[in-house]
Amino acid sequence: xxxxxxxNGNELVSLAAMDAGCRFYAGYPITPSSEIMEVMSKEMxxxxxAFIQMEDEIASIGAAIGAAWTGVKSMTASSGxxxxxxxxxxxxxxxxxxxxxxxxxxxxGPSTGFPTATSQSDLMQARWGTHGDHPVIALxxxxxxxxxxxxxxxxxxxxxxxxxxxxxxxxxxxxxxxMLDLPDPSTLELVERKLAEPKPGEKYRPFAMDQxxxxxxxxxxRGYRFHLTGLNSNEYGYPTIDPDMIQAQQERMMxxxxxxxxxxxxxxxxxxxxxxxxxxxxxSTGSAAKQASKDMKADGSGRLGVFRPLTLWPFPExxxxxxxxxxxxxxxxxxxxxxxxxxxxxxxxxxxRLPIQTLQKVNGFPVTPGDIxxxxxxxx
Amino acid sequence: xxPAAYINFEQYLxxxxxxxxxxxGCGDGAILQAFLRAVHELGISQDDMAVVSGIGCSxxxxxxxxxxxxxxxxxxxxxxxxxxxxASPDKHVVVFGGDGDQTxxxxxxxxxxxxxxxxLTICVINNNVYGMTGGQYSPTTPHxxxxxxxxxxNYDQQFDVVNLAIGAGATYVARESVWKPVAxxxxxxxxxxHNGVSVIEVVSNCHINLGRRNKMKSPHAVLDWIKGxxxxxxxxxxxxxxxxxxxxxxxxxxxxxxxxxxxxYYKLVESLKK
Numbered sequence: 001x002x003x004x005x006x007x008n009g010n011e012l013v014s015l016a017a018m019d020a021g022c023r024f025y026a027g028y029p030i031t032p033s034s035e036i037m038e039v040m041s042k043e044m045x046x047x048x049x050a051f052i053q054m055e056d057e058i059a060s061i062g063a064a065i066g067a068a069w070t071g072v073k074s075m076t077a078s079s080g081x082x083x084x085x086x087x088x089x090x091x092x093x094x095x096x097x098x099x100x101x102x103x104x105x106x107x108x109g110p111s112t113g114f115p116t117a118t119s120q121s122d123l124m125q126a127r128w129g130t131h132g133d134h135p136v137i138a139l140x141x142x143x144x145x146x147x148x149x150x151x152x153x154x155x156x157x158x159x160x161x162x163x164x165x166x167x168x169x170x171x172x173x174x175x176x177x178x179m180l181d182l183p184d185p186s187t188l189e190l191v192e193r194k195l196a197e198p199k200p201g202e203k204y205r206p207f208a209m210d211q212x213x214x215x216x217x218x219x220x221x222r223g224y225r226f227h228l229t230g231l232n233s234n235e236y237g238y239p240t241i242d243p244d245m246i247q248a249q250q251e252r253m254m255x256x257x258x259x260x261x262x263x264x265x266x267x268x269x270x271x272x273x274x275x276x277x278x279x280x281x282x283x284s285t286g287s288a289a290k291q292a293s294k295d296m297k298a299d300g301s302g303r304l305g306v307f308r309p310l311t312l313w314p315f316p317e318x319x320x321x322x323x324x325x326x327x328x329x330x331x332x333x334x335x336x337x338x339x340x341x342x343x344x345x346x347x348x349x350x351x352x353r354l355p356i357q358t359l360q361k362v363n364g365f366p367v368t369p370g371d372i373x374x375x376x377x378x379x380x
Numbered sequence: 381x382x383p384a385a386y387i388n389f390e391q392y393l394x395x396x397x398x399x400x401x402x403x404x405g406c407g408d409g410a411i412l413q414a415f416l417r418a419v420h421e422l423g424i425s426q427d428d429m430a431v432v433s434g435i436g437c438s439x440x441x442x443x444x445x446x447x448x449x450x451x452x453x454x455x456x457x458x459x460x461x462x463x464x465x466x467a468s469p470d471k472h473v474v475v476f477g478g479d480g481d482q483t484x485x486x487x488x489x490x491x492x493x494x495x496x497x498x499x500l501t502i503c504v505i506n507n508n509v510y511g512m513t514g515g516q517y518s519p520t521t522p523h524x525x526x527x528x529x530x531x532x533x534n535y536d537q538q539f540d541v542v543n544l545a546i547g548a549g550a551t552y553v554a555r556e557s558v559w560k561p562v563a564x565x566x567x568x569x570x571x572x573x574h575n576g577v578s579v580i581e582v583v584s585n586c587h588i589n590l591g592r593r594n595k596m597k598s599p600h601a602v603l604d605w606i607k608g609x610x611x612x613x614x615x616x617x618x619x620x621x622x623x624x625x626x627x628x629x630x631x632x633x634x635x636x637x638x639x640x641x642x643x644x645y646y647k648l649v650e651s652l653k654k
Contacts (some may be wrong), residue, residue, distance in 0.1 A: 024467055045649045048599070050466045052645075054459065055492035062489075067467035069450065074463070092453055201397075219641060220448035220464065221471050223427050227394070227443055229451035238397055239451075242509070283420025 004181035008377055009147040009173040012180065014039035016151035017075050019185040021192075022101070023049035024067035024074035026060040028082060032113040032171040033105035057085035059272040061102065065089060068098045069228065070194070071219035073155055077103035079171075080122055081112060083129060084261050090164055091130035092230045096237075097207065097253065099158035099165075099193055099217065101151070106170040108364050117364025118171035120283055122339035126166045127313050133250060135257035137264060138166040138313040142287040144178035151309060156191040157264060161256055169313065170337070172284050172366045193217045198224045205235040207249060213256035261314040268308040271297060275305025277380055278329040278354075280320065280346050281311055285335050285367040292372035302376055305329070320349050331380055335359035335367050388650045392416045392426065394446045394546055405599030407558035407584030408438055411505055414561045415474075416445070429472040432461040434481040437512045437586075438505040455486025455515050458493045469642040472501070472572060479506040480518040483539050487519075487599030494548035494577055498641040501571045501578050504541050507586040522626075526593045543632050545579040552578035557586035558585060559603055559611045560630070567632065576640045583610060583628055585616040 007015070014036050025044055027037035037053065044051035045065035050067065050170070054060040057078055064074040078086060082105045093100050104120045108114030122129075126138040137157050141150040147169055154165040198204040204224045208215040219227055231239040232246045240246060257264075268286070271293045272278075279340040281289040286308035307314050307323060324332070332354045334343040339360050347356060357379040361367050402408050419429065428445050433442040435454035442449040452460045457475045465473040482490045482504045493500055509527060510516040517527040519539045526533055545553045552574040554567040564582060571578030585591065585602035596602045606628075613631035616624060 024463065026463060045645070046652050048649050048653075050645065052460070052462065052466055055488050058456060059459035059462070059489055059492070063463030063466070066450070066460035066463025068463075070464055070467040072467055074467075088453055089456070183400050220430055221427060221468055225426060225446055225448050225450065227397075227449045229443065229452055231451070236396070238394075240398075 002181060004179070006086065006177050006179050008035065009144040009169060009176050010035035010105065011039050012144055012148040013077065013167065013169065014043065015153065015182060016148040017101065018043050018047065019182070019188060020152045020155035021073050022075050022155065023047070023072040024064060024291055026052045026054050026063035026067070026074070026076050027051070028054055028057045028060045028078065030057070030079050030082045032107055033077045033103065035174070036103060036105070043228065056087060057082040061086040061089040061093070064100055065093050065096070065098050068100055069218070069220055073099070073159070075101040075103065077105065079105050079107045079115070080109045083122060083125060084275055087130040091134060092133060093164040094130065094134040094253065095230055096228045099162050101154045101165050101167065103167045103169060105108045105174040106168060108362065114364045116171065118284065118366050119337050119362065119364070120285060121341065122168065122337065122363065123282070123312060123341040124344070126168055133254060135163055135254050136166065136313045137161065137163060137257060137311070138168055139144050139310060140168040140202045140282045140312045141173065141310065142268070142283050142308060144173055144176045145180055146310070147173055148180065148182065152188055152190070153266070156189070159191045159193040160214070161260065162217050163257065164192065168283065170284055175359070195219065199378060203236065206237045207233060207235050209235055209248060209252065213252065214321070215261055236259075257314060264311050264314060264317065265316045266310040266369045267316055267319055268310060270306040270308070272305040272307070272323070275303045275328070276330050277304050277333050277376065278323055278331070279304055279306045279333045279335065280342065281306065281335050282309055282342060285337055288367050288369050289335060289372055291369035292376070295369055296373060296376070300380070301373070304333070304376060315345050317349055320346070324350055324353055329354060332356045333358070333376065333380070335372055335375065337361050337367050387417060387420050389413065389416055391417070392445055393620035394444060399444055400444065402437060402453070403588050405585070405587060406437065407507065407582070408441065408505060410558050410561055411503070411564065411582050411584060412441055412444070414564035414567050415503070417565045418572060421565070422569055422572060424472060424572070429474065430461070430464050431474045431476065432457045432464065433475065434476040434477040434486060435512075436481045436510070438476050438478045439481060445646070455481050455484070456489055457481070458489035458500065458502065462493065462498055465498055465500055466642055466645065469646060473499070474501045474503070476503050476505065478511070479504060479508060479520040479541065480510045483519045483541060483544065491548035493542065494545050494550040494579065496641045497549065497551055497576045497638050499576055501568070501580070503568075504579065504581045505584050506541055506581055507584040507590065509586050509590040511586045511589045512623060515593065521590070525590065527590065541579070541581040546634055550579045550634060551636050551638045554579075554632045555581040555583065555628070556630045557583040557606050559607050559610070570632070570635070574635070576638055583630070
């Protein structure tokens, strides 16, 4: 049966989650992400999965983490203020190495900000939102269609690396309608967590140090009992104050992402071959940059290349470094719907080699191709 | 009353866990024993029960015992427990936490679990103080008592955990003091078997961080104080309002049927299978 129709980006996140095998959703109402929860409330009981609207944002991610440890794929979604609240439990998910998908449909901030308008001002929050050193994977789709496919990828990465994965959508993408024929779920490449199978009498070690970077995931009620805690813990999940163990576990937790950054990397490049300006942009701004590049090429007004990371964290350092070092470009251009977050990362990798120009729009409206063309003409 | 039967509790305790962190004389151990006795007498397999706790002295319970256990964040054990229960409706899920954990920072989760009537067994160990952090006043610290953050005596108002649970809609509510382990075991058994949310408040002692600042340095002194303050519901019927002033009523306050949350949800799931 064809599933071709018009969907908005938020619906596509939910339907992708269902197709990826998500069977637990907990959320709390918030603009502009509520449609995600609305679709989940309708779809989840149809397949025997669990849906619950919790009493607050913190509880909803708590429930999602609890469910993940019974062996199901789980998800929660929100927007800026809700993500700020969830931050406490994002840290718990990181330290307990819980696979989980967290969707942030970004809106203006700080605080209540501009709930009904778009923004990209949570890029750094996604990286550093919870306290303490912690690993992060964050994906940033740039079209409504990518909201679907990046959600599938988010679940796969969460399962593969036993870690929370953040999807950074934005209000515009969430509410952007697009015609799409959803794939047959059986054709999707889905990753299932490596489940622990301790032999009888063998004790499961949720944080084993000798089973690769990502120890197999356990599940409650399977006949091998184990403990989880938000405290620094040893291989068994028991709290520890052993300095060597804490150092080793913290490093393993970080390295399981850092060591595999290349495998998570996904970039979209556009018109790079004959470009003399390298645009680095993500999400909906990245899509606008591609259109601007096309428009400028068509009328001969400029040669704009676009580098658009879909995996924002870990940041594609090597690839951007190589592009900057290629000698092809006379300058870097970083447009974003915030007051300068992505540019911090670009500056870090640029190390002063090329001049950087920016476009920073925080009035609630998306960065348009027209904005980009105008700014390029102004600064280059 | 006949002495309680001997149980070898070793099977329920993690032998490979690092040492116990409770102060000598702490009530938490007696409460844990009452709970384990209830589990043992009910014949529930350790594999079929999850025990989830928050942060604080009582939150350490989950680490000591050999169940499917999760030591979560401050105040929010109930949220994790809700996810576990909804995803595994046929399993037992028990929550332990203190008065600060469950009625201050976790108050929202507590009242909503009660309202939702989800089949969790929630034990609030009420020692009237934040013990682990050094003795700051909690929402249940009695009026006038001195704490680290009420150095001149507590002028704030108190929660009554039982009334809070009843007001929020809990369908099994009981309270007993740590002084009465046999009754505690009975209430734990009923709470675990109850099909709906059950709240069991245990009035416990913290001689270290509450008692010694209020002329009760030993565990016995605090237990005597608790004993003097608790009155059974049966006895309270024949007491005047003045006599009951400052007393803590103990016993079973509520036991009623109301649709249980996960049952309602999975009924919906069934109804959609056509």
